[in-house]
Amino acid sequence: MKIFKCNLCGKIMYQLNDVKTPTICCGEEMVELKANTTDAATEKHVPFVTEGEKAGHIMVQVGEVEHPMTEEHSIQWIACEQDNRVTFNYLKPGEKPVAKFKVKEGVPYTIYEYCNLHGLWKVEK
Ligand SMILES: [Fe+2]
Structure with a gap:
């Protein structure tokens, strides 16, 4: 995208x-x-994906080390792109930087997130 x-x-x-x-x-x-091009801590920005309990359900946290969610510095949205579908999950300061998505099994997908200070990040699965 x-x-x-x-x-x-x-x-x-x-x-x-x-x-x-x-x-x-x-x-x-x-x-x-351009994703993953800002000089910032990758462990706090690259989306960290874990499988949900049900097949095809995934949990995303930004990042492997939880990113701050303050008024000044926060993740604004997390998006999942797969096939012909993009789903955006918008976030507000004070919320946890997490999102759940449903994906088709066996089909590659990309998770994006946007930090107001550190830009666009993604991981391909
Ligand atoms: Fe950030």
Whole structure:
């Protein structure tokens, strides 16, 4: 999936199709976010996936060491992309940085998360 950010106002957008024209915000081209490229603690940002009790159910925590969830620094959402489906789980400060998703067994999927200070992170399964 493609996620873009405006470095002026902070708006984040998810592109739903593959059109290549630039997305303009605040008079400038929005920047595509590249996962796992920020210099930050990987153990607090890379989504940590465990199998749920039922087949096809997964639990995601950000990260293997729990990420802070304060007003100033928090995980804003966790998303699961598989096949033709993307599911977003939005989070608020004070909540635990966790999400549950249902996935098709045997089909690869990617989990993304977005930290307001440290950007986009993902893990492929
Ligand atoms: Fe962070």
